Amino acid sequence: MTVFGGRRPAWRLWALAVLAVALAAPILVANPYTSRLSQLLFLNVALASAWNLIGGFAGQISFGNSSLFGVGAYATAMLWLAGVPPLLTMPVAAAAAAAYGAAWGWPCLRLRGPYFAIATIGVAEATRIAVNQFDPAGGASGLTLPIEQDAGGGALYVMGAVLALGSVLVSDRIRRSRLGLGLFALREDAQAAAASGVNVARQQVVAFAIAAALTGLAGSYYAQFTLYVVPEKVFGFDLSISLVLMVLVGGIGTVAGPILGAAVYLILEQFVLASLPDIHLAMFGLLLMGIVLFEPGGLAPRLAQAGSGARSLIRRWRRPGGTS
Amino acid sequence: MADLLSVLVSGVLVGTVYAYMAYGLGLIYGVLRVVNLAHGAFLTLGVYVTWWLHAAFGLDPLVSLLVTVPLGFFLGALVERSLVFRLRDSPPVTTLLLLFGVWLIVRNVLYLIFGGADRSLLTDYSLESFAMGPLAVSLPRVIVAVFSLLGFLVLALLLKKAWAGLALRAVAGDREAASLSGIPVNRVWAVAFGIGSALAMSAGSLMSLFYSVTPEFGARFLLKSFCVVVLGGLTNMGGILVAGVALGVAEDLTAFYFHTGYRDVVSFIVLVLALVLRRADTG
Amino acid sequence: MTAGVPLLEVRGLTKSFGGLTAVRDVDLTLQQDEILGLIGPNGAGKTTLFNLLSGSLPRDAGSIRLRGREIAGSPAHRTCQLGLARTFQVPRPFLSLTVFESVLVGASFGRRGGGEAPWARAERCLRLARLLRRRDSRVAALNLAERKRLDLARALATRPYALLVDEVAAGLNPSEVKETVHILRRIHEGGVGIIYVEHVMDAVMGVSHRVQVIDRGRTIAVGSPGEVTRNPTVIEAYLGGSDGGGESDG
Numbered sequence: 001m002t003v004f005g006g007r008r009p010a011w012r013l014w015a016l017a018v019l020a021v022a023l024a025a026p027i028l029v030a031n032p033y034t035s036r037l038s039q040l041l042f043l044n045v046a047l048a049s050a051w052n053l054i055g056g057f058a059g060q061i062s063f064g065n066s067s068l069f070g071v072g073a074y075a076t077a078m079l080w081l082a083g084v085p086p087l088l089t090m091p092v093a094a095a096a097a098a099a100y101g102a103a104w105g106w107p108c109l110r111l112r113g114p115y116f117a118i119a120t121i122g123v124a125e126a127t128r129i130a131v132n133q134f135d136p137a138g139g140a141s142g143l144t145l146p147i148e149q150d151a152g153g154g155a156l157y158v159m160g161a162v163l164a165l166g167s168v169l170v171s172d173r174i175r176r177s178r179l180g181l182g183l184f185a186l187r188e189d190a191q192a193a194a195a196s197g198v199n200v201a202r203q204q205v206v207a208f209a210i211a212a213a214l215t216g217l218a219g220s221y222y223a224q225f226t227l228y229v230v231p232e233k234v235f236g237f238d239l240s241i242s243l244v245l246m247v248l249v250g251g252i253g254t255v256a257g258p259i260l261g262a263a264v265y266l267i268l269e270q271f272v273l274a275s276l277p278d279i280h281l282a283m284f285g286l287l288l289m290g291i292v293l294f295e296p297g298g299l300a301p302r303l304a305q306a307g308s309g310a311r312s313l314i315r316r317w318r319r320p321g322g323t324s
Numbered sequence: 325m326a327d328l329l330s331v332l333v334s335g336v337l338v339g340t341v342y343a344y345m346a347y348g349l350g351l352i353y354g355v356l357r358v359v360n361l362a363h364g365a366f367l368t369l370g371v372y373v374t375w376w377l378h379a380a381f382g383l384d385p386l387v388s389l390l391v392t393v394p395l396g397f398f399l400g401a402l403v404e405r406s407l408v409f410r411l412r413d414s415p416p417v418t419t420l421l422l423l424f425g426v427w428l429i430v431r432n433v434l435y436l437i438f439g440g441a442d443r444s445l446l447t448d449y450s451l452e453s454f455a456m457g458p459l460a461v462s463l464p465r466v467i468v469a470v471f472s473l474l475g476f477l478v479l480a481l482l483l484k485k486a487w488a489g490l491a492l493r494a495v496a497g498d499r500e501a502a503s504l505s506g507i508p509v510n511r512v513w514a515v516a517f518g519i520g521s522a523l524a525m526s527a528g529s530l531m532s533l534f535y536s537v538t539p540e541f542g543a544r545f546l547l548k549s550f551c552v553v554v555l556g557g558l559t560n561m562g563g564i565l566v567a568g569v570a571l572g573v574a575e576d577l578t579a580f581y582f583h584t585g586y587r588d589v590v591s592f593i594v595l596v597l598a599l600v601l602r603r604a605d606t607g
Numbered sequence: 608m609t610a611g612v613p614l615l616e617v618r619g620l621t622k623s624f625g626g627l628t629a630v631r632d633v634d635l636t637l638q639q640d641e642i643l644g645l646i647g648p649n650g651a652g653k654t655t656l657f658n659l660l661s662g663s664l665p666r667d668a669g670s671i672r673l674r675g676r677e678i679a680g681s682p683a684h685r686t687c688q689l690g691l692a693r694t695f696q697v698p699r700p701f702l703s704l705t706v707f708e709s710v711l712v713g714a715s716f717g718r719r720g721g722g723e724a725p726w727a728r729a730e731r732c733l734r735l736a737r738l739l740r741r742r743d744s745r746v747a748a749l750n751l752a753e754r755k756r757l758d759l760a761r762a763l764a765t766r767p768y769a770l771l772v773d774e775v776a777a778g779l780n781p782s783e784v785k786e787t788v789h790i791l792r793r794i795h796e797g798g799v800g801i802i803y804v805e806h807v808m809d810a811v812m813g814v815s816h817r818v819q820v821i822d823r824g825r826t827i828a829v830g831s832p833g834e835v836t837r838n839p840t841v842i843e844a845y846l847g848g849s850d851g852g853g854e855s856d857g
Binding site: 108111113117119121123237244279280285287292296 | 407410415416417418420421422424425426427429431432433435543547550583585588591592593596
Binding site for chain 1: 661663682683684685687688692693695699700701702703704708709711712713715716717718761762765
């Protein structure tokens with residue numbers, strides 16, 4: 001991947017993506033099952049892209065994003081129950097998650113590699129246990145939201161599409177920005193980055209706060225379409241693992257990887273795990289081991305390779321006399 | 325006052341097991357520079373093997389150490405040879421993810437075999453306690469603490485005296501230099517991973533005496549192990565012992581003064597604080 | 608800039624690790640427009656000194672003034688932004704980036720100002736380091752000499768007043784050494800003061816205006832290259848190795 005070629009954003013690609021999402025809407029929203037599938041896909045794309053900002057761009061593997069997701073989901077749920085219209089709770093959810101992320105990211109991001117990963121597990125678990133004990137938020141039994149105020153399939157589709165496309169756009173812009181350059185540099189060598197003037201601590205905290213805001217928005221969205229938040233789910237460790245998996249499967253550190261990974265993960269979850277629910281942990285485990293051992297770059301670079309191979313094949317075929 | 329004293333005593337007793345349970349993690353990190361997320365798998369396997377031996381054959385958990393120690397060593401060495409070794413030149417986070425995969429699979433297999441229900445193991449002496457001045461001290465806790473201390477001592481002697489100990493410490497210092505001075509680094513790695521896993525599995529045996537047996541057992545105690553190891557200085561045995569006891573006491577005090585529900589939060593907060601404050605060693 | 612204030616002025620710099628004092632009460636002055644050679648036997652404390660100056664290591668005592676301003680205690684990124692940049696003894700490239708992107712890191716995050724777009728400065732520094740042809744190569748594909756020049760270009764792109772250069776000639780063949788020294792001269796002509804640590808005597812003696820000799824953490828001699836090579840204390844420190852022969856271990 002050429003991470004910072006100064007190329008202009010691929011506007012045609014973006015237009016195509018928006019068009020595809022818009023055209024698919026009527027078909028997907030008509031059916032409750034496909035409607036839910038599209039909501040989950042949007043959710044996963046946003047979460048995986050956000051995770052990739054810190055896990056992929058800065059190389060800091062986080063098992064703690066569930067704590068940010070949960071804060072977003074609970075912020076929306078609690079405000080909604082207090083009478084605030086759900087849409088208005090979204091900025092609050094984003095801000096709360098960003099604040100929480102910055103608060104624990106600031107000390108933890110001074111750690112690198114495995115130490116950061118372990119610290120994030122500690123934070124996420126401590127948060128989950130604390131919320132479980134916190135009675136004003138419903139304790140372990142969680143909060144149920146008023147179903148009569150459901151935003152409706154169409155509105156949720158648009159909201160999800162904006163969230164997912166927005167997250168990818170943010171990710172793409174950061175990749176091409178000064179912030180992104182600093183993140184890539186500190187991922188490769190924090191000391192050399194600092195010697196080049198990169199404020200390693202600040203770059204990471206800024207990226208993490210952005211990731212946290214997006215994750216909090218995703219949490220808010222989740223609360224609005226499931227209408228039920230419970231600590232074991234929204235603060236659960238499984239959520240954090242699934243994010244790591246999506247990004248690793250798709251291609252860590254790339255913009256397209258999280259999208260691809262989110263889709264592959266959704267397919268696995270819906271079609272394989274639904275029929276074999278007893279072995280979902282083992283499936284995660286095997287997938288994780290398989291990628292780490294055999295395909296550490298994920299699927300996106302592989303696909304890009306295949307794609308450029310196909311393009312050059314087509315070019316050769318088109319060029320007169322190019323075939324032999 | 326007597327209440328507080330009994331809380332302290334119980335915290336110290338539990339703390340020695342914590343230290344014993346965590347030491348394997350520190351040993352593996354010290355020699356291989358690998359963060360063993362499969363530690364949770366070995367802890368859980370330890371409690372289940374012990375529970376099953378008791379349920380099926382009436383074997384006392386302390387006798388089942390004769391099974392869990394060698395089994396843990398064998399499985400650990402196997403994991404190192406077949407998986408960890410392949411990633412010896414990759415960034416540390418890759419190995420962490422790999423071993424995390426191992427743990428997920430083991431957890432799932434345990435769910436499939438035993439289901440998710442909490443089980444417990446009751447022996448004749450499980451509920452015994454004896455009087456020590458004004459306090460009633462639980463017998464199994466004392467037994468487990470004594471075994472943990474014994475295990476710790478044996479290991480300290482082993483690491484100090486035996487050839488294996490020499491090689492282990494040499495490799496922990498510098499892999500390349502050790503290799504050049506004729507130490508079989510590959511074998512030492514497998515042995516260290518084996519010992520670390522044997523420690524984890526046997527800790528599971530001991531802990532089955534007073535913790536309930538579930539597939540999530542390892543999840544709960546893996547993080548406590550991290551906490552103890554990081555607080556105690558990663559590979560320093562004395563430090564780990566002190567850290568284990570400190571965590572045990574801190575947890576019991578929290579449960580005593582606040583709410584039992586917050587007991588497990590203590591270790592996570594201590595873990596994060598210890599990591600962040602010790603970053604000079606870890607950067 | 609007031610005339611007479613040295614570019615870099617170090618007084619009483621000291622650093623111990625446990626019982627070992629790696630740098631002991633070192634004074635050092637780099638004048639405007641000067642290349643100061645810094646030599647000494649292995650383990651003399653030269654790299655530690657660089658780590659202290661660049662803010663990678665906290666000092667125990669001493670002051671570091673850059674253009675009259677106290678910078679001791681600033682973290683590494685701040686030191687760089689204030690105008691004191693460094694290279695590494697073993698180059699530490701950003702492996703997944705391209706050559707251009709690596710230099711762009713320095714150009715984007717270094718000392719502010721200059722009225723030149725970061726990409727333009729990055730290209731200029733690449734040209735000076737003779738790496739423009741490899742602009743879009745992966746850093747991982749560069750050989751040692753190219754990586755050393757890239758490290759120079761990256762440091763130069765941060766717009767330093769003073770540059771700490773650590774063994775940029777070590778491990779290179781004679782023609783590569785010549786090219787690298789030429790680049791150092793060009794950087795100096797561009798108005799950057801340089802402190803140059805080196806074991807390759809031809810390189811350091813040829814390019815330096817003054818040379819400071821360090822042994823066991825303290826200064827044992829300062830003077831012109833000629834004076835220093837005749838100094839008996841220096842000859843003794845090198846155990847007769849003062850013939851200027853290329854002692855070139857990394």
